[in-house]
Amino acid sequence: MKRTNFRWFMAVLIFLITFMSYMDRVNLSVATPTIMQEFGFTKVDMGFLQTAFFTGYAFMQIPGGMMAEYFGQRIASTLAVTWWSVFTVLTAWGNSFTSLAIIRALFGLGEGPIFPAMNNFIYRWFNKAEKATASSFMLSGAFVGPVFGPAVTVALMLAFGWRSVFIIFGAAGLVLALAWWFLAKNDPRQCPFVNKAEADHIESGMVLNNSKAAKEIAPWGSFITSTQFWAIGLQYFITDYIMYVFLAWLPLYLMEAQGFSLAKMGIAASFPWAALCLITFLTGYVSDKLIAAGVSKHKARTLFGASGLLISGAALYMAAIATTPTMNVFWLTISLGSLGFTFNASWAASMDIGGKFCGTVSGWMNFWGNIGGVVAPVATAWVATHYGWQAAISMTAFSAILGVVCWLAVKPDQVILKDQI
Structure with a gap:
């Protein structure tokens, strides 16, 4: 039987959904001068408005991962996309700081x-030798958003005003939510577009214990005492902190600080995000x-993770x-890329160490990352206001050192729960 490849179609749909999620986020950043x-x-x-978003976002990371494991990712994902798309549209009706803060x-x-x-979907739908590549679709979609976001948002703002941006992208998100509901299944064997050969390939080397109840709660006692569990969360705090300084x-x-016009800014701001998207995808591949060639996950994950932060911090200081x-944008591109x-x-390692509870582990990791998102907009705004942009960027650059240290404690070859692969 010739094997179908529907899982890669779903990877493209994941790309589109995460692309839309970041378009919806970056729109506020691009519209910031006009809204101010x-x-x-x-x-x-504006820093507090960004923080309002990240507060809600961080709060739902761990519950979101547990919801995906307990109720299934199909329901969790569809509800998430529908919910945020509705409030993206409602942003256009914000008319005060309070209303905008609540909506965000x-x-x-x-x-x-x-x-x-x-991440839970990728764990269940992709072969163990494909997970990093599949993760790159999820992450690249997110990072393509800010590549096109500035230019597209500026064009819409100049043509129809800043409120039109949120209405258009919110409506597009609702279409994607509908597509996910009809196409995504919790188990690939339940999908009419996946044949037995593809399902067998997906599950090759995967331990599936069907004797247990489908609805399970992650063993927090084992997780909370794991050094890896804390290390992968704290390194992601730093990683996301740096990224959200760029985003916000x-x-x-x-x-x-660099004297760009609104139109030229829309182009220049896309270069760092384009580099991030390209390197994320290549790294997954x-x-x-x-790993397929026999290299340990420690080298393939941990060394990549630590090296990325080290280069990012150094390049950000140069910026x-x-x-x-011109040189500023060059170093910013190297840093974010x-x-x-x-x-x-990070996302591949969260599947490695989390196993079937990778939704909870990645939710924990992304929770800490978005605590960084809560802190980054306001902290950067405060430093920039009192000490200037150079001080704010330099402070962000030196934070990378802590992330590198945390990566040394992440060991993707060692699953937290030994009986879950």
């Missing part, structure tokens, strides 16, 4: 479950090839002291 002017907001005000917090609650749920403040930074806008090594390694 219309409502009279300060940088700190509820928007964050909706986006919270999506990455843990998708890159457009305004390029305009205020190379990582899977290395802070760059003397021309190198995080692609770390992002892919």
Whole structure:
């Protein structure tokens, strides 16, 4: 029987969903100068609006992962995409700091479950030698959003005003939610587009214990006492902290500190995200090839993860002291791009050490990452306001050292629960 490859079609759909999730996030950053002017907001005000989103987003990470494991990722993912798309549309009706803060917090609650749920889907739908590549679809979709986001958002803003951006992208998200509901299944064998040969390939080397109840709760007692569990969470705090500084403040930074116009900023801001997307995808492909060739997961995951943070911090410092806008954008591109090594390694490692509870482990990891998202917008705004943009960027650069140290304690060859693979 010729093997179908429907799982890769689903990988493309995951790409589109995470692409939309980040388009919806980056739109507020690009619209920041216009919103500040219309409502009279300060940088700190906008930082709190970003933090409102990340507070809701971080709060739902662990519950989102557990929901995907208990109820199935199909329900968790569909509800998440529908919820955040509705509140994306409602952002257009925000007319004060309070209303925008509430809407963005509820928007964050909706986006919270999506990455843990998708990670759970990848664990169940892809062969063990394909998981990093599949993860790269999830992550690359997220990072392509900010590549096209600035230019597309600026074009829509200039043509129809900033509110139109949120209405259009919210409506597109509802279409994707409908597609996921009809196509995604918790078990690939339940999908009419997956034949037996593909299902057998997916499950090759996977331990499936069907004697246990389908609904299980992660063993938190074992997780919370694991050094790996804490290390993968804390390194992701640093990784996401750096990334969210870019997401929240890159457009305004390029305009205020580097003198870019709104139109030129839309182009310049896309380069770092394009590099991040490319390196994330290549890292997933190379990582899977290395593991298939017999290289240990420690080398394929841990060394990639630590090296990405090390390069990112060094390049970000070079961007802070760059003397021309061109060199500044060059080093910013190297800095954010190198995080692609770390992002892919993080999500692949969370599946390696989490096994069938990878939804909970990745939810825990992304919870800490988005605590970084809570802190980054306001902390960066405060430092930039009181000490200037160079100090804010330099502080972010040196934070990478802590992430490198944490990676040394992550051992993807060792599953937290020895009987779960």
